Amino acid sequence: MASMRAAGIQHRNGPVELLDLPEPRALSADEVLIEVAAAGVGNWDEIVRTGGWDTGSTPPMALGVEAAGTVRAAGDAVTSVAPGDEILTHPLPLRAQGTWAQHLIAPANVSWEAAAALPVPALTAEQVLAEALEVHDGQTLLVHGASGLTGGMIVQIAALRGLRVIATAGPASHSRVRALGAVEVLDYHDSDWPDQVLRLTGRKGVDVAANAARGGAAAALSTVADGGRLATITSDTPPAQRGVTMSEVYVRPDGDQLSVLATMVSQGRLAVNVAESYPLSAASTALARAVKGTSGSAVVVTTS
Template sequence: MKACGVSGADEDVVLLELPDPPFPGPGQILVAVEAAGVGAWDRLLNGAGWDVGLRPPAALGVEGAGRVRAVGFNVDEFAIGDRVLAHEAPLPGASGFWAERVLLTAAHAAPCPSGLQPVEAAALPVNGLTAWQALAMLGLGRGQRLLITNGAGNTGSLAIQLAAAMGVEVTATASASATDRLRGLGAAQVVDYHDPNWPDQVRGRFDAALIAASGTAGAALPLVRDGGRLCSLTSDAPPPERGITSTNLYVRPDAAQLARLAAQLNEGTLRLAPEPLPLREGPAAFARVAAGRTGGTKIVLIP
């Protein structure tokens, strides 16, 4: 099958021809991939950064959407032909979503709403689950205040929407060009992170901070009230102080959460702006994402 991935540890991302995944074992499904998401985290898969069970030569990718082609023993929730979306880690077939077919754990897959297109579905899992799980960790309620750094990124923009829908007042850091878009998603205030004095522009103390940009936790922590919470998505949560809970978050598969997110995306209460590209452009797409040259757009590969 056609794939995009790596031929060995620490090798460049290239186009590959790989054998088909094995027939699903107990609790597994084989999925014909219709679209697969590309994220900055994918650069961590081919080394010591994030061990997802990849065994090169193998396709990269830990999220996507497609149709079930085969089901293993003890799988009752899906049948052949069903559409699904998933974030999968570790990868039971030792190879990922940037391919024509992928082996998944059935319990990690969510049904894809009939009105949701594959490109939209594939753009959702990792960023959506990360935003959902971070907000759950922060435990905010109506009327409370949240600071999100890198609000224009894929995770940040989803977190803005989810938090605003909960009645949380959101302030986000972003470039000036993203201000109107983020206000349209629900941000009450957007400050330009290019200004080294951006912390002076925010109004008062926050109940919590969500760190989605490396190197911003140190500036955000003083803006959190005593006893508040900070959640870092960039593995740089600072030591706690003033009773503030400071924690790093690492996304985990969760089919129930993903199903609820997919329903919101299908209903239009969540918005994404993915850019579809053919699988043959995978190496160049990966290079763009790894270098941060997407302008906040989610890239999705189509086999």
């Protein structure tokens, strides 16, 4: 049987390596076959590797939950895209090895690398802001952990929506986080940073808070006004208090949201900075870089 090159794991917790996987099976009516040009590499792929996130596929499997590429074939029921269309996708649950998708037209002037790294952080940010926090312009938002890829995306989208953003970041990232749209950036190494947030808000607290720092939700909660909202993306919701509505957000595929976000990138309103691009054969190094952190920039693997 013909095989295709992929990078992934032979078994849970196994090392990331090049894999020869069977060529994709015949398409179901609602499926498209994408020729992947580039795929995002995030710290969440380490969670998949070690078994903490079930993406719908089992080893031996290619890793990766976001990609950009060209539609090569479409099932009979697919009307939204056609062969030749350039798309980006967060195709969960995986139908097979992560190269299937159903819709999403990628604007042609977004680089493959930027498009590949957009889906997970941008969809997470959109779902935190629009759904969990129900933000509206004029509100004050705390983003705790704003120097990461996803945290930075939350800052950018919130600033575009007219929120006043107070952020936490390490000192080396302060000017970058300001450039993303935060009006105040506090150093999370200062143990009194939550009190600094209260001072900046006349001791009332922020209307809404997004936590993107591991284990940081409780500290973020202490800065939220009574009756406000907190969303965390690091599975660390604290006990309820003071009427604050709390949500734990787990990103889910949403073609309509991703389409809007991709258009914002193509218009230059939303930025995805790609730090490092690796060939599939170096996927293990790429994953290690993404896990170590790259100061808010994306890591991708490319197929050619």
